[in-house]
Amino acid sequence: MQRRSFLAATGALLATPALAQPRALRLMLDWTPQGYHAAWFLAAERGHFAREGLNVTIQRGFGSGDVVTKLAAGAAEIGFGDPGAVVKHNADHPARTVVNVFQYFDRTLASVITVAGRGIETPADLRGKRIAAPAGDSGRVLFPVFAKANGLAPDDVTWITVAPPLREPMLHRGEADAITAFVSGAFFNLRALGQREQDIRMFRFNDYGVDVFGNALLLPAELATKEPEMVRGFVRATLAGLKEALTDPTAAIAAVRAREPLADVPLETERMRFIMREAVLTPTAREKGVGHVDPARAAAMVTAMAEAFGVATPPSAESFMLTQFLPPAADRMLPPMGA
Template sequence: MTRLTRRALLGIGAGLVAAPAIAQPRAIRLMLDWTPQGYHAAWFLAAERGHFAREGLNVAIQRGFGSGDVVTKVAAGVADIGFGDPGAVVKHNAENPGRAIVNAFQYFDRTLAGVITLAGRGIEKPSDLRGKRIAAPAGDSGRVLFPAFARANGIPADSVTWITVAPPIREPMLMRGEADAITAFVSGAFFNLRALGAREADIRMFGFNAHGVDIYGNALLLPAELAQREPAMVRGFVRATIAGLRDALNDPAAAIAAVQAREPLADVPLETERMRFIMREAVLTPTVAQHGVGHVDGARATAMVAAMAESFAVPNPPAASSFMLTDFLPPAAERMLPAMRA
């Protein structure tokens, strides 16, 4: 056995003291838009498979309470980064220029907001909504955007009657016939109605993007001040997100297992189907196939700001270029996505 002298031991100790400290990972709080679901798997896999760690990040993921609410919570400092509605940023930034929020990564190329109804309610096309009762929470994205949807489809915005309800109540009300239609994310309403016994063939969905309101869906949002102060951190977070998303598309079973690890009551077949639905409708679009995930078209972004300014009655909306940022994206070649595996 090798024996170390007292002098050698002291030398080792001195070396340990003199060694530079190992940098600690940057702690980041990410707020989702809702409880963990299949489309959130990109961040769960980024954590599990070391993508965040390789970027020097230690990310704590917390549930949210709606994509619009995320903007308020991030602005208030409840989370550092949030997965929320960039449309809601229009009103927030107009009213809070000193606490502006920016979009660092456009995850959903299309909004999932829409009007949903059932067969037998006399609504087979958007114009049939005249005189109908629509149930939705007051701040629901689809309800807020309804004036733009109505204008695009030749419907007087005041020709419908709104019933204000809590989110869990709208689909049951539609099933019972207490409302003729609802506004919601189609990805939620479709599966909720099926769980309540509706036949798939009887569900009618009028997604806003397919009916004249071509706007962006949820994105990674954070305070402008944080983005300006730590651009390298934001770029790393975006890279890790894309890596996690690619892993989720290549291995859907692992993606849903990562969701179930955080939400034990998750229905695996349902969440798998929901994830496929959302990837098809909002992420793996022709635009993303051409330009890569995260691409922002200036004309579309400007149109979104105009639609939100009208819906929220914002007289001085911010320019789309002031918050719909692409500065943190890797090159397009690194943002191309694979098809989702079976």
């Protein structure tokens, strides 16, 4: 009797389906972990990824545009990168296209930045000036579009090609009159060098005729087609982490510092608040929810990027600026920043 009971129990165990294993994913950031990445660290720490059946490894990146190339090469499944760079990539690599499944930053952080005393109070004052930037900097690549929108010719300025860590020091020392950079880095770097906040001039591209989107969640188109529910789960977990990061900035930065021990807590707290104001908590997001993509604006971005990159036949905006993975707008409304 005992033997029959044992065999019956053993058979029942063997007949029980194995528990589903979490889907392992690699998320590539645009740079080293910083305050504005807190949503994903909280999503991992508080179980939002796990509840969606995901096991996410977060890895640093080496630039918003580089994320697109790395995704196409298989270095990660999902990335936080520049949807503008997708325009050229998809035109050049139609068999390895990348798509945008969640427009996280409503505005680009790209800007032309200068300081008081350089005679630059408007974009027109850049004529005849020296601008320092790396060759592939987003702002430098887009500068011809910025110039056209502000009555300048691209060759009205002289470019100084520098490594990223050198541009703010060169501006500070007077070796350059302006730089192109993301405001999220340049603003804080210039302050650290001794520039007074009121002396920093930032010509944000979105405010000066180049109304393009900022960083978004990107992934290979093939993966989005094969695993749509995984993508929806990742977006839901991201939203949960983002809402908690906004509600409790202290916990958000603590989650970042747990992964990046060298993170400066006061600096990253301020940086997160700065970027949320600049790129996430925008009027559009407050009205229509984070992740909203206006078709006309997306098409205009493709046109601007095609002009900047010299793409003769760019992909259509609707081919890669996807919205079908988003939850309803009501679920994408964000709380205000907590204390």
